[in-house]
Amino acid sequence: MALLVSGWNALxxxxxxxxxxxxxxxxxxxSPFTTAAICLSYVYIVKVLGPRLMENRKPFNLRKVLIYxxxxxxxxxTWLFYEIGxxxxxxxxxxxxxxxxxxxxSPSGTRMVHASWWYYFSKFTEFFDTFFFIxxxxxxxxxxxxxIHHGIMPFSVWFGVKFTPGGHSTFFGLLNTFVHIIMYTYYLLAALGPxxxxxLxxxxxxxxxxxxxFVAIMVHAFQLLFIDCxxxxxxxxxxxxxAVMFWFLFKEYYDASYRKPREAARLKAANALANGSADVKASNGSAKNGSPNGAAPTASTKPRAADYYINGDLASDVHYRHTNGKANGTTNGTTA
Structure with a gap:
């Protein structure tokens, strides 16, 4: 017990x-523990409590709520981007x-501290991206x-506001708020209907x-390893x-959402074409597989529509799921 008290006092x-x-x-x-508790509560709500409460309930129609x-x-x-800038x-x-x-x-230094503090709170408002999904x-x-993206960001930003509310690190917030302007504009437009x-x-x-x-943030941050600053x-x-962690996470999402489906579509088209040609030779020109003259059915290489978060946008945040080979067409929880 004495060791815990000593550690607490040292912290x-x-x-x-x-x-x-x-x-x-x-x-x-x-204290960072309050923010940590909020983040852990968020994870519990969206992974355990929320799905359990909604298990026997019909999904809510939140189209108007999502627009606002x-x-x-x-x-x-937009306001945060302006204030940080x-x-x-x-x-x-x-x-x-x-x-x-x-x-x-100084006026500019104090203004940056306030902007950083409000940016910290913006990470909590983004929890509603997930709540609306639930x-x-x-x-x-x-x-x-x-x-991961939503759960870790408030805790991470807390340390920035606590120890470095200004200077080099605010470049992260500047870029992130700019991306979120575009990302949430997309979600807003998608919520307006078909x-x-x-x-889009x-x-x-x-x-x-x-x-x-994330690449820009990496370069901007790591350059200080070679500069006396x-x-x-x-x-x-x-x-x-x-930035490195989130780049790899978003790269994995991008590959699963776009690159792999595109490659699968090309492979399917190539196989269909080969099968069609073989059918033509075997039947002396008669068509099979429903394709006249042995031509393969056209296989679209266009990625199917996907469910997006961020955020995100994260994304900013950026999450998708296909259902029965058809697009859900939902964006930030909005039905297409």
Missing amino acids: HDTLDRYADKRSTNWFLMG YNLFQVLFS ISGWFTGDYSFRCQPVDISD LRKKHKNVSTLHV QVQKY WWKKYITVLQMAQ NYPRAFVWWIGMH
Whole structure:
């Protein structure tokens, strides 16, 4: 017991010694355990409690709710993007090579701390991406990638706000909010109904954009390993390795969602063509397999429609499931 008390006191001493004093008394910034508890509760709700409560219930029709929710996320992300940018990145005061944390009470430094704190809260609002999946009984959309992305981000961002609410690390938030503007705009348009969804051919490029985001964050963070910069080395690794992890997770999703189905379609087309040619030779020109002149049925190489999250968009976040070979056509829990 004495050892636990000693460890607890040592942790608080460390937090007090290295934490940014400007946000010490702000809501949820006192201890990481509150944020950790919220994140663990989120995982329990979306993986255990939520599916259990919905097991014998009909899925909710949340189309109007999703429209307002996605509109809110677009506006919130736009405001955060502006605040993070105007606090340094857009004004020319920040360097993309090396930007130490401004720990002063200057207007721009204080504004960046507030922007970072609100960005931290945006990670909690994104929990509703998953909650809406559960309420609509889209449990298959709650994939490992989805839960990891949403479950870990508030806890990770908490440390950034606590120790480095400004400087080099805020580049992550700048890019992430920009991607979320595009991602939630897509979800908003998809929620408006079939008359709009037919124009949303560009959904796979959201995943490409998210992967490009993580590459940019990796390069931006890891460059400090080779530059003499007054920025905590621990946070270089913290941010950089998060970007590496999410890049591989989103790459796995992209391959499963687009590359593998496309390759399977090409292989199917090649086999059908070969079978058709053999049938023609065997029957002296008579058609088989329902194809005149031995031609193979056309096999589309276009990826089937998919269920998307983020987020995500994560994605920003980005999750899909095919059902009986047909597209669910749901986006952020919205039925096509």
